[in-house]
Amino acid sequence: MSKRQVVLLATAFAAVAVFSTLSFLLVNTAPQGKPLKNFTAPFVYGRFAIPPDNPLTEEGVELGRRLFYDPRLSSNNQVSCSTCHQQSLAFTDGLTGSVGVSGKPLAFNSMSLANLLWGPQFFFWNGRSDSLEQQALIPLQHPDEMGQDLDELVQELEQDTTYRQLFRIAYGGISAETIAKALASFQRTLVSANSRYDQFLRGEIQLTEQEEWGRKLFMAHPDTKASLRGGNCIDCHSQFLTSGFNTKFDGFINNGLDDEANLSPGLAEVTGNEAHRGVFKTPTLRNIAVTAPYMHDGRFQTLEQVLKHYNGGIKPSKTLSPLIAEADNLGNFSDGKISLNLREEEAQAIIAFLHTLTDETFLTDPRFSNPFSDKAK
Amino acid sequence: MTITKFIPCVACLSLLLACSQAPEPAVADFNSEKTQGLVLLSGLPALGTKDSLAIVELDPESAKFGEILYEYELPEFDAPLHHLYYSPSGRLYATGLGTQCSLAEVKLVRSASGAPAVNDVDCLNTHGQVVGEDIMWHAVDGTQYMFVTFMGGTGLDQADGGSVGVFNSQNNELVTIIEARKSVVGEGQPYIMYPHGISAYEDRMVVSSTVHPDLATGVGNAVTVIDLNTFEPIENIITEEAKPVGFPSSPVEVLFVRPSIVAGAQPAVLVNTMFGFETWKIPYNAEAKTFGTPEKLYDGAAAGTGVPLEFYGNEEELFISHAIPGVVKRYSLKDLPDLVSSGEDIQAELGAHHMIFFETASGRKLIAIQNNLLNLGNAQDNDPTDVDFIAKLNDHSVTVHDLITGERLGAVNFKAKFNKGIDNIEALFGSGFVHHH
Structure with a gap:
């Protein structure tokens, strides 16, 4: 040599x-991410907890937003999280079953992503994911949704200077774990708190007579002995302003969509418990007027159809929620038909109230919009 | 003359020592905010501290017991904020003992870490009403209002002042002022004077007539009945018998016992008299809408207690605080409006006043008692606002007790630890009680 x-x-x-x-x-x-500034959430929605190993940072949230809207996260580079979670539809997609890379409609309706801070566990309709971080990677890899190989995705993102820099500052590097953390962080900032009902709670506006009537019906479990008429909504939707429940499987119920023979596995798919057949997560009602179609399988196209279901369409089964089975404004339990027996004008009042949950600020907030769009640039 | 001259013997301490088996902890799902108290703290002029609103950990099992977890410095007003109330829709309000901010809405938010924080303290336009005391939300003919007692009425210069402010519970705007000064309405006519306690049932509201805010000009001895159909006072009922300190009885807090509190209860008004040391019952006939002859249920001068103050209730019991000697007496809720003891007194400290109830992660049920009458200064500290007899009823502490046995599990002395007095306590997570008047 x-x-x-x-x-x-x-x-x-x-x-x-x-x-x-x-x-x-x-x-x-x-990681050198700066704590997220100028972020406040309503106190009245209750406490929430951020995982200690994934605090909200400016860089983590920015990164998560880019990832959320980036179609490179899918195997064909055409599907992003935002394909099935569109801001203008409160991060749903308006379809009965979402369509991803395979082109096959999924069996489930896209869930809204509003106020996930207050429902920190059991994501998806059947509660199969324990955390937002865990949830984030499931659709990424699902062959019908985004069909992405995570190792390949990490390599792909490593080629992008912006991603490399953001990941380095926010999390120290790119990995499947930090991709999940970033996506979870962005989703945690999707706080909807300026609907007409929020403004009502803050004392800024009054509800109309019909909306107020609907609010009262929404909050009431019918009691014929006390001459109290009610829509029975709050029994299952106690966390209707947020996105879930803190305690165990609270908020998972069978709301009578199917009879015994046709019950879907639901939560039982996760727990293996027969008593959980046909039991699904109670979704947020925030922005419900823009998140049609409804139910876990998107079977109802309108809120009128939803009310009609509770007003005579409930199918009995062993796991049907007793709170639903026992709710009847006429007390006609003996006729074998489970129904709220609401009057038409009462159903309309409840729907009017549900419309007060639409938050236009949330639906158009530039902080939640596509950072790759011309408008955002 | 000081009230302390009349402090009767302290009742013998006899704690119930029955042990309770704590249920299995459910720490994973436990909401730690349930053990946190929201406290109004007063800066003590001689100690160089300022008024604040703070969140303090009150779980004796916590390593952070007694620590201030968050503190928001309040603007400088001419007198401290004194009471905190959560509205039925979860908005937080405070009343103030001064003229600059007699009623405020406190805006709570959560930061990016989830921690509660104060965003703003919005002093509301009371249209001249000063020295706010108690708040009650009550519906009249289907419309909910926020009723506030103003012990100083529409001016501290009025010797017989006092008013009840009726506010729109949505936008906080004043709807009307209920005012009926003795000197204006004439002899024998129903009046409102120095109102403090407030309670209501259906279309009848009662407010107490306590003491002029300067603590010198005048003292009341009656409650006023207000017809909520007209927002007019219609009757005064005197609750006074012995005068153990030589002053009029000074009714302070009132509680309208009603079916929504105790199913099937015969409605009646309970009245604590601050200087009479007594608790009275005024029967109410809901059909005839008439009040009966007041009956003295409890005589503090005979029983060794003085300055009864607050009524608080949980699902099973009613609790009454007595600043002297610093005890909380407990009564069976189902037996109201009569006072049937449900257990031994909880031994707090001088100035026993406001309280909250909560449960720890281990499932232990606790009561926290604020032991402080009023933070108006102390001669020993050369405070310019000293009112000596009140200073002697200020232990400046919160004592935390097992709710079942009364056993004291811990104490936080705010003066010793933070150089501040404590004016009020409310549970951070919800109100911390079921009934409070």
Whole structure:
């Protein structure tokens, strides 16, 4: 080996060493994300907890927003999270079953992503995901949704300077885990708190007579002995302003969509408990007027159809919620038909109230919009 | 003359020592905010501290017991904020003992970490009404109002002042002022004077006549009945017998016992008299809408207690605080409006006043009692606002007790620890009680 060759070899080794060190530092730098500023959430919705290992940071949220809207997260680079979770529809997609990379409609309706801060566990209609971080990677890999291989995705993102920088600052590097953390962080900031009902709660406006009547019906369980008429909504939708429940499987119920023979597995698919057949997560009602179609399988196209279901369409089964089975404004339990027996004008009042839950600010908030769109740029 | 001269013997301490088996902890699902108290703190002039609203940990099992978890410095007003109330829709309000901010809405939010924080304290336009005391939300003919007692009425210069402000419970705007000064309405006519306590049932409201805010000009001895159909006072009922300190009885807090509190209860008004040391019952005939002859249920001078103050209730019991010697007496809720003891007194400290109820992660049911009458200064500290007899009823502490046994599990002395007095306590997570008047 000539002297020149030795020098070249030594230089090459040195270059590799420097590159390796730099790469190591780039990939493994300690996160330096700044705590998220100018973020407040309504106190009245109750407490929420952010995972200690994934605090909300400016960079983490920005990163999550980019990832959320980036079609490169799918195997064909055409489907992003926002394909099935569109801001103008309160992060739903208006379809009975969402359509991803396979082109096959899914069996389930896209869920709204509003106010996930207050429903920190048991995501998806059947509660199969324990955390937002865990949830984030499931549709990414699902063959019908985004069909993405996570290792390939990490490699793909490594090629993007912006992602490399943001990931380094926010989380120290790119990995499946940090992708999930970023997506979860962005979704946690999707706070909807300026509907007419929020403004009512803050004392800023009055509801109309019909809306107020609907509110009262919404909040009441019918009691014929006390001459109290009610829509029985609050029994299951006690967390209707947020997106879930804190305690165990609270909020998972069978609302009588199917009879015994046709019950879907629902929560039983997760727990293995027969008593959970046909039991699904009670969704938020925030922005419900823009999140049609309704129910876990999107079987109802309108709120009128939903009310009609509770007003005579309930199918009995072993796991039907007793709160629904026992709710009857006429007390006609003996006729074998389960129905709220609401009057038409009462159903309309409830629907009017539900419309007060639409939050136009949320639906158009630029902080939640597509960062790749011309408008955002 | 000081009230402390008349402090009777302290009742013997006899705690119930029955042990309770704590249920299995459910720490994973436990809401830690249930053990946090929201406290109004007063800066003590001689100690260089300022008024604030703070969140304090009150779980004796917590390593952070007694620590201030969050503090919001309040603007400087001419007197402290004194009472906190959550509205039925979860909005937080405070009344103030001064003229600059006698009624305020406190805007609570949560930060990015989920921690509660105060965003703003919005002093409301009371249209000249000063020295706010108690708030009650009550519906009249289907419309809900926020009723507020103003002990100073529409001016501290009025020797017989006092008013009840009726506010729109949505936008906080004043609807009307219920005012009927003795000197204006004439002899023998129903009046409102120095109103403090407030309670209502259907279309009848009662407010107490306590003491002029300067604590010198005058003292009341009656409650006023207000017809909510007309927002007019229609009757005064005197609740006074012995005068153990030589002053009029000074009715303070009132509680209209009604079916919504105790199913099937015969409606009646309970009245604590601050200087009479007594608790009275005024029967009410809901059909005839008439009040009966007042009956003295409890005589503090005879029983060794003084300055009865607050009525608080949970699902099973009614609790009455007595600033002297610093005890909380407990009564069976189902036996109301009669006072049937449900257990031994909870031994707090001088100035026993407001209270909250909560449960710890281990499932233990607790009561926290604020032991402080009023933070108006102390001669020993060279405070310019000293009112000596009140200073002697200020222990400046919150004592935390097992609700079942009364055993004291811990105490936080705010003066010793933070150089501040404490004016009020409310549970951060909800009101911390079922009934409060």
